Amino acid sequence: MGSTPRRPFYTAFAWAYDLLIAGPVSSRCDFIEHTLVQRGGVLPGARLLNAGCGTGSYAIELARRGYRVTGVDVEPALLLQARTRAADLSASLTIETGDILDLPPDRRYEAILCRGVLNDLVADADRVQAFFSFARALDAGRVLILDVREWNATICRYRQEPIFERSVDLDDGTLTFRSVTHLEPDTRRLLVSERHTLVQGGVETTADHDFVMRCWEKEELAHHLARAGFGAITYAPDYALAPPVDGIASSLWPPGQPGLKKGRRWSIAALQAQSSMI
Ligand SMILES: C[S@@+](CC[C@H](N)C(=O)[O-])C[C@H]1O[C@@H](n2cnc3c(N)ncnc32)[C@H](O)[C@@H]1O
DSSP, X not given: OTTOOOOTTTTXXXXXXXXXXXXXXXXXXXXXXXXXXXHHOOOTXXXXXXXXXXXXXXXXXXXXXXXXXXXXXXXXXXXXXXXXXXXXXXXXXXXXXXXXXXXXTTOOEEEEEEOSOGGGOOSHHHHHHHHHHHHHHEEEEEEEEEXXXXXXXXXXXXXXXXXXXXXXXXXXXXXXXXXXXXXXXXXTEXXXXXXXXXXXXXXXXXXXXXXXXXXXXXXXXXXXXXXXXXXXXXXXXXXXXXOOBOTTGGGGOSSOSTTSOOOSEEEEEEEEOTTOOX
């Protein structure tokens, strides 16, 4: 991570992450569980890695559904939130500090879930490395589930709505989060300016941060997955249980086709090759 300033969203304001990002965890986990079972034969009781677990929402929900989950993330403040929330799940959930680009060589999982993370990888080398790292950590024939922001859908979204703002009431004040996103089409990068504004006891403090994210296109994703030994790739619109789109029918993408929910996020499942050379 070098000396790049860290994102307040993941550090000083980690305590507010779940207040500001209230995703449909349970229904997404319905999709994830369905995919684990149907695609990978991965049943409750199996070892699952949540790569980039953040505050642990998905790791916790999947542990509650019976999976033996290890959550790994690079951000200590987010992991503290996860550990606090997961205190009653110590038998089925382990939360660890770690980099998904450098997973321990001696541990293998029956499934990997990596959601909301891969857009944080900007450098080409890291985007390649992530899939080799996942392949090494997966048992042969087992399933990787991930999501990414798809570039074309993301352009549509941010051209219409470049500003995102959310306020939450606290016991003793208000927190407002605002982000402004500029598009950089040549590189498929998003240039994001974020501000947290906290008003407590009549005193206002702000934290500003500029950073870069990078979206994905199907060709890049398919290329990296294949290079790392993954196959049988399916694409679904943002955790929609049906219809999953298989490799042949995937020309239906990008989203926006009749019958598919519009969104900038793809949910993708892929199987690790039975006899990996990695
Ligand atoms: C948008 S959050 C998503 C968190 C969680 N997956 C969820 O769905 O709630 C992105 C997460 O990826 C983590 N992350 C980014 N790069 C990482 C890396 N190289 N290794 C481990 N975690 C990483 C961040 O620290 C952050 O927790």
